[in-house]
Amino acid sequence: AEITWRMPAAISEGSFFYQNFMERFAANVEVTTGGKLEVQPFGAGVIVPAFKVYEAVQDGLVDAGHSTPSYLVNQDPTNAIFASFPGGMSGEATLHWVYNGGGEKMLQDFRREKMGLHSIVVGIGTSEFMAHSNKEIRTTADLKGLKYRTSGAWAAVVKETYGGVPTVVPGGEIYTLLQRKGVDAIEWSTPGANLSEGFHEVAPYIIMPGVHQPSFLWEVFVKTETWDALPDDLKAQIEAAAKLTTYESYAHFGNSDIKAMAEYKKTKVEMITLDNAVVEEMREAGRSWARKKAKELADAGDTSMQKIMDSYFAYQKAWAENSEYLVRDIVK
Amino acid sequence: MTSFLSVIDRVSNFFGGIAKLVILCLVLSMIYEVIARYVFDAPTLWAFDISYMLNGTIFLLGAAFTLQADAHVRIDFLSSRLSHKTQQFLNGFFYSFLLGPCFSIFTYIAGKKAYKAFITNEVENVSPWAPLVWPFYGVIALGLGIFALQFFCEGMKYLKREKIPGEHAGEIDNIEIDTIEINNTGEKS
Amino acid sequence: MNFLPIIMFPALFALVFMGLPVAFALVLISVLFGYIILGDMIFLQLYGPILSTSSNFILAAIPLFIFMGAILERSGIALRLFKALQLWVGRLPGGIGIATILMCAVFAAASGVVGAVEIVVGLMAIPAMQRYNYNGELIAGTICAGGSLGTIIPPSIVVVVYASIAQLSVGQLFAASLIPGLLMVAFFLGYLLIRAILKPQDSPPIPAVDLDISLSEKLTITLKALIPPLVLIFAVLGSLLAGAASPTEAAAVGAVGALLLAASFKELSFETLKASLAVTVRVTSMIMLIVVGGTMFTGIFALAGGGQLIRDLVDFIGFGNTGLIVFLLLIVFIAGFVLDWISIVLICIPIFAPIVKSAGIDPIWFAVMVMVVIQTSYLTPPMAPSIFYLRSIAPPSLTYQHMYRGVIPFVILQLLVLLVVALLPETATYLPSLLVGL
Numbered sequence: 001a002e003i004t005w006r007m008p009a010a011i012s013e014g015s016f017f018y019q020n021f022m023e024r025f026a027a028n029v030e031v032t033t034g035g036k037l038e039v040q041p042f043g044a045g046v047i048v049p050a051f052k053v054y055e056a057v058q059d060g061l062v063d064a065g066h067s068t069p070s071y072l073v074n075q076d077p078t079n080a081i082f083a084s085f086p087g088g089m090s091g092e093a094t095l096h097w098v099y100n101g102g103g104e105k106m107l108q109d110f111r112r113e114k115m116g117l118h119s120i121v122v123g124i125g126t127s128e129f130m131a132h133s134n135k136e137i138r139t140t141a142d143l144k145g146l147k148y149r150t151s152g153a154w155a156a157v158v159k160e161t162y163g164g165v166p167t168v169v170p171g172g173e174i175y176t177l178l179q180r181k182g183v184d185a186i187e188w189s190t191p192g193a194n195l196s197e198g199f200h201e202v203a204p205y206i207i208m209p210g211v212h213q214p215s216f217l218w219e220v221f222v223k224t225e226t227w228d229a230l231p232d233d234l235k236a237q238i239e240a241a242a243k244l245t246t247y248e249s250y251a252h253f254g255n256s257d258i259k260a261m262a263e264y265k266k267t268k269v270e271m272i273t274l275d276n277a278v279v280e281e282m283r284e285a286g287r288s289w290a291r292k293k294a295k296e297l298a299d300a301g302d303t304s305m306q307k308i309m310d311s312y313f314a315y316q317k318a319w320a321e322n323s324e325y326l327v328r329d330i331v332k
Numbered sequence: 333m334t335s336f337l338s339v340i341d342r343v344s345n346f347f348g349g350i351a352k353l354v355i356l357c358l359v360l361s362m363i364y365e366v367i368a369r370y371v372f373d374a375p376t377l378w379a380f381d382i383s384y385m386l387n388g389t390i391f392l393l394g395a396a397f398t399l400q401a402d403a404h405v406r407i408d409f410l411s412s413r414l415s416h417k418t419q420q421f422l423n424g425f426f427y428s429f430l431l432g433p434c435f436s437i438f439t440y441i442a443g444k445k446a447y448k449a450f451i452t453n454e455v456e457n458v459s460p461w462a463p464l465v466w467p468f469y470g471v472i473a474l475g476l477g478i479f480a481l482q483f484f485c486e487g488m489k490y491l492k493r494e495k496i497p498g499e500h501a502g503e504i505d506n507i508e509i510d511t512i513e514i515n516n517t518g519e520k521s
Numbered sequence: 522m523n524f525l526p527i528i529m530f531p532a533l534f535a536l537v538f539m540g541l542p543v544a545f546a547l548v549l550i551s552v553l554f555g556y557i558i559l560g561d562m563i564f565l566q567l568y569g570p571i572l573s574t575s576s577n578f579i580l581a582a583i584p585l586f587i588f589m590g591a592i593l594e595r596s597g598i599a600l601r602l603f604k605a606l607q608l609w610v611g612r613l614p615g616g617i618g619i620a621t622i623l624m625c626a627v628f629a630a631a632s633g634v635v636g637a638v639e640i641v642v643g644l645m646a647i648p649a650m651q652r653y654n655y656n657g658e659l660i661a662g663t664i665c666a667g668g669s670l671g672t673i674i675p676p677s678i679v680v681v682v683y684a685s686i687a688q689l690s691v692g693q694l695f696a697a698s699l700i701p702g703l704l705m706v707a708f709f710l711g712y713l714l715i716r717a718i719l720k721p722q723d724s725p726p727i728p729a730v731d732l733d734i735s736l737s738e739k740l741t742i743t744l745k746a747l748i749p750p751l752v753l754i755f756a757v758l759g760s761l762l763a764g765a766a767s768p769t770e771a772a773a774v775g776a777v778g779a780l781l782l783a784a785s786f787k788e789l790s791f792e793t794l795k796a797s798l799a800v801t802v803r804v805t806s807m808i809m810l811i812v813v814g815g816t817m818f819t820g821i822f823a824l825a826g827g828g829q830l831i832r833d834l835v836d837f838i839g840f841g842n843t844g845l846i847v848f849l850l851l852i853v854f855i856a857g858f859v860l861d862w863i864s865i866v867l868i869c870i871p872i873f874a875p876i877v878k879s880a881g882i883d884p885i886w887f888a889v890m891v892m893v894v895i896q897t898s899y900l901t902p903p904m905a906p907s908i909f910y911l912r913s914i915a916p917p918s919l920t921y922q923h924m925y926r927g928v929i930p931f932v933i934l935q936l937l938v939l940l941v942v943a944l945l946p947e948t949a950t951y952l953p954s955l956l957v958g959l
């Protein structure tokens with residue numbers, strides 16, 4: 001290879017996300033660039049701690065990084081719009097917004113301006129389970145006092161709007177604490193990714209849909225200098241590899257989710273689908289959170305979240321109002 | 333020179349003492365969380381972050397104190413056959429000329445990270461509590477700094493042949509077992 | 522062929538055998554080889570493991586468990602506990618050793634952190650065994666082997682990390698490792714009993730005069746000495762198994778429980794507290810720095826191309842399934858001599874898991890076998906954490922000779938458990954199969 005990028009990920013080697021986004025991207029880059037660029041992937045914690053991947057690239061420690069804007073939400077809530085948040089768009093609509101509604105361009109401008117990084121989207125996902133739960137959740141009232149392992153915007157909404165108790169549980173302890181009722185509910189990932197974690201074996205309820213995380217997004221980033229120095233044909237090849245990775249992994253997620261859902265239905269776990277009215281109430285609470293954050297930032301002189309959010313909400317509205325022509329394969 | 337070394341020893345001891353108090357803080361904060369979570373059904377937002385920060389503090393503020401006590405594990409089945417002079421030279425060399433400088437550089441980097449976190453108001457990445465991280469980063473820099481100084485200090489002690497590597501007593505020697513002799517009724521005799 | 526990752530090992534051993542503390546050797550080798558790869562950036566790179574280790578929530582259980590053990594030891598509660606245990610199992614040959622392994626099993630069930638288990642029980646058991654003139658090798662072997670039970674008896678951090686990397690259900694892996702864990706306890710107990718019968722001088726029975734008391738007296742001692750610490754241990758165990766605390770929270774419950782018990786026996790002096798805190802700081806820093814050094818070493822090994830090297834090697838040698846399993850486990854076993862479990866899991870499992878999967882080998886069964894082998898890594902020198910932990914609490918009269926020779930029979934017993942699991946996969950797969958379709 002003419003160029004080699006050492007690329008650490010914010011997730012463990014061998015995990016569902018790592019294989020789908022990281023390894024798939026490395027393989028696709030090899031094909032599209034004809035071997036000119038080699039991506040050397042590393043799992044989280046091997047050469048860079050999971051939450052320090054952005055910083056490691058900025059520091060010049062590694063050439064490229066692979067992470068999700070979710071990990072930057074505490075630092076700057078603008079990232080929540082890209083990472084997906086309660087009230088955000090479905091994976092399907094997100095895919096359209098990112099590639100055809102100007103989303104990726106806005107992410108790139110935002111990263112370039114704020115962090116000196118060039119970003120490329122490499123993964124968009126399906127909805128997560130809202131919860132594996134020891135308690136029945138059917139209304140927003142059921143969230144009151146609920147010890148709920150969650151983070152980010154949803155944690156803020158659960159706490160401030162519904163009087164729940166968001167709690168941090170380290171990855172390795174989630175299963176045990178859920179099993180022993182140290183927490184009432186947890187959210188983790190998509191149906192397909194959760195299946196092997198076995199949460200459904202220890203908690204009697206699964207709550208859907210994944211209001212808190214309707215979709216998610218992972219990106220690959222390099223320093224702007226690194227990117228700008230690349231020849232144009234190579235840039236185009238890398239972008240093609242990234243886009244291919246997004247589409248392939250999206251289909252992979254959906255496929256494994258559907259299979260996993262069939263598996264869950266063979267077990268004794270009770271799957272609760274929230275009423276539309278409840279779902280919309282929660283989503284609106286999530287959007288209020290985003291508007292509040294955008295206003296706080298704007299008042300402090302930073303309008304980027306406001307602009308990005310406006311584009312996002314406009315696209316979501318258009319999608320909601322005009323997608324009724326789509327055939328939905330749902331049997332009720 | 334000797335007085336300089338004893339100042340470093342005293343600084344390490346002081347921060348070792350802080351680390352001891354931090355252990356009590358760790359116990360108290362975790363117990364508070366246990367009671368809040370299981371008795372009052374209301375876990376705190378901060379227990380998770382506080383616990384790792386306190387543990388990191390115990391580790392780093394105690395690192396120099398531990399080095400001074402020569403309590404870091406050696407595999408000495410081969411090296412113990414070397415003369416004391418050789419052992420002192422080897423350890424003195426590595427401590428003074430390699431480990432001391434390395435940890436000085438780590439200190440510099442940790443200090444830079446702490447400063448950057450301070451000026452950018454960096455917060456913890458994913459916790460709902462989202463605490464500012466510069467105090468913890470500052471403790472890391474502080475701990476590494478004392479650790480680096482203690483490396484120079486211990487290295488000098490070896491090179492000046494005032495101390496022999498691995499000649500420390502095991503931890504259990506600090507426990508006065510013989511004073512707690514127990515008779516069959518389980519009472520102290 | 523890239524030799525850089527291979528050379529890291531002899532270089533590490535050179536420093537370690539020169540008598541430099543292991544943690545410092547790991548740091549220096551990481552700096553040296555990292556400099557070859559990254560140049561000046563290496564120090565920034567290695568700051569990562571310092572930060573991530575210092576920020577690790579799970580490791581926060583370590584000082585709490587150490588503190589609990591230190592208080593128990595100094596207060597005399599542990600000694601009374603052993604006295605009482607001796608009254609019950611003292612007539613058995615090798616009785617104190619048996620009591621030690623039993624206690625290790627209980628503590629292992631209350632903790633996933635191997636060093637903490639060993640330190641808690643070691644602080645109690647070493648003086649007890651020395652008082653009855655146990656053979657030094659047997660003391661060392663028993664403590665080290667008992668301490669390593671934390672890996673295989675759930676809850677276990679090794680299991681959690683393994684499961685996350687190999688994409689297996691943590692619950693299934695916990696269930697899968699339970700029977701092999703109990704099997705290992707049984708093997709250890711059987712060995713101690715048989716050895717005591719064959720070589721009574723190594724683990725002499727407690728003098729009859731010490732045990733010659735009436736039943737009512739015996740019960741009084743038990744109530745006074747055995748029940749409070751058992752309540753404490755079961756508070757830790759219980760808060761984990763039933764009461765739902767994380768290891769760190771359970772450890773805090775244990776620490777406060779130990780303080781309360783010591784106070785209730787009027788054995789909690791200011792001096793006791795101060796000395797316990799000092800030990801806790803030293804042992805915590807010692808363990809944490811090895812974790813830092815190990816994480817640094819793992820990262821540089823990966824950067825130097827170590828992972829690719831192993832992948833190529835496995836591709837190069839073609840095997841049937843049995844041969845493949847033997848080969849992979851052999852790598853884990855050998856790696857166990859020179860690497861800590863975190864490194865073994867981080868380096869080997871991402872490479873092995875896909876190989877195992879594509880060969881159609883039951884991943885749960887394979888994981889349990891790896892877990893049993895990883896347990897030997899605690900005991901096999903030169904990188905033997907169990908021995909390091911023991912060293913950190915052992916009196917000078919317990920030498921490395923005792924430790925290195927003492928662990929050999931226990932490593933053989935662990936390999937026997939491996940053999941049983943290999944020949945009877947049901948030992949690993951039966952309990953998880955009960956979980957399916959809850």
Ligand code: NA
Binds near residue numbers: 632
């Ligand atoms: Na355990």
Ligand code: NA
Binds near residue numbers: 857859860903904905
């Ligand atoms: Na070993």
